[in-house]
Amino acid sequence: REPVPRPEATRIFVVANQKGGVGKTTTTVNIAAALSELGQRVLVIDLDPQGNASTALNVDHRQGTVGTYEVLVDDVPLAEAVQACPDCERLDVVPATIDLAGAEIELVSVVAREGRLRKAILGHPRVGAAALTGPDRYDYVLIDCPPSLGLLTLNALVAGAEMMIPIQAEYYALEGLGQLLKTVDMVRAHLNPELAVSTILLTMFDARTRLAAGVAQEVREHFGDQVIKTAIPRSVRVSEAPSYGQTVMTYDPSSPGALSYLEAAREIATRGTRGSNA
Numbered sequence: 001r002e003p004v005p006r007p008e009a010t011r012i013f014v015v016a017n018q019k020g021g022v023g024k025t026t027t028t029v030n031i032a033a034a035l036s037e038l039g040q041r042v043l044v045i046d047l048d049p050q051g052n053a054s055t056a057l058n059v060d061h062r063q064g065t066v067g068t069y070e071v072l073v074d075d076v077p078l079a080e081a082v083q084a085c086p087d088c089e090r091l092d093v094v095p096a097t098i099d100l101a102g103a104e105i106e107l108v109s110v111v112a113r114e115g116r117l118r119k120a121i122l123g124h125p126r127v128g129a130a131a132l133t134g135p136d137r138y139d140y141v142l143i144d145c146p147p148s149l150g151l152l153t154l155n156a157l158v159a160g161a162e163m164m165i166p167i168q169a170e171y172y173a174l175e176g177l178g179q180l181l182k183t184v185d186m187v188r189a190h191l192n193p194e195l196a197v198s199t200i201l202l203t204m205f206d207a208r209t210r211l212a213a214g215v216a217q218e219v220r221e222h223f224g225d226q227v228i229k230t231a232i233p234r235s236v237r238v239s240e241a242p243s244y245g246q247t248v249m250t251y252d253p254s255s256p257g258a259l260s261y262l263e264a265a266r267e268i269a270t271r272g273t274r275g276s277n278a
């Protein structure tokens with residue numbers, strides 16, 4: 001795998017779409033694994049109480065494990081919640097335990113409740129720019145969001161600069177996106193002016209159907225350059241990998257799913273932070 005250049009500063013991606021089952025978690029773990037194979041240092045933050053990203057990356061997330069909940073609610077420094085992914089080089093994970101399900105409500109009474117994750121990430125010694133271009137600096141942080149627009153997702157939108165929206169290439173693909181984009185506008189206006197939708201990724205794409213091609217065309221017309229050229233094909237290998245505690249990148253590295261995620265990761269790494277190749 002030919003490595004790609006490291007970015008000038010840590011790029012923080014929020015992987016969000018309030019629809020469930022569109023490929024957020026699959027995209028988070030596989031893009032993260034692919035970026036690490038391309039020589040990048042990557043941190044995945046699991047922000048979904050389901051803990052699916054933690055499962056796929058094979059890190060401990062039994063109840064009682066220090067994870068995202070402790071960072072958000074108990075002020076535990078992010079660095080203390082980080083675990084190394086056992087099967088990938090350069091890839092770390094902050095796991096989510098089931099406790100995180102309570103955070104949405106427990107945070108309501110907390111001061112600056114929507115800025116908790118941002119503070120934790122920016123306070124991590126391996127996140128930043130110039131002074132930290134050393135070998136240890138994280139090049140990418142990917143936050144896997146739950147399928148809702150509550151306080152957890154809001155924390156991610158305030159923490160990140162780039163939003164990555166996976167869109168499943170099927171009939172209702174664009175439904176609900178309006179609400180998501182309205183939330184992004186609201187966050188940009190009041191909480192995080194930096195936030196931009198830089199990356200749209202078509203997932204579970206079935207090249208044999210006219211429907212998928214039609215949806216892909218519609219998404220490309222609507223979002224233009226923000227859409228990654230490589231679409232991720234629907235493939236059983238991709239969906240089997242998590243049950244082995246693996247990403248498809250290690251489970252079946254030469255499968256079409258793995259190669260597509262690698263290509264998409266390369267595109268993300270080589271183009272600008274504002275979703276264009278310019």
Ligand code: ADP
Pocket residue numbers: 019020021022023024025026027052147203204205232233234235236238239240257
């Ligand atoms: P989300 O995090 O948005 O809820 P997931 O990433 O968990 O979505 O994906 C939902 C389901 O679809 C999972 O069972 C996953 O294994 C499956 N899946 C995701 N991407 C693919 C793909 N490219 N091919 C086949 N199955 C996929």
Ligand code: MG
Pocket residue numbers: 024025026048052145146
């Ligand atoms: Mg998920």
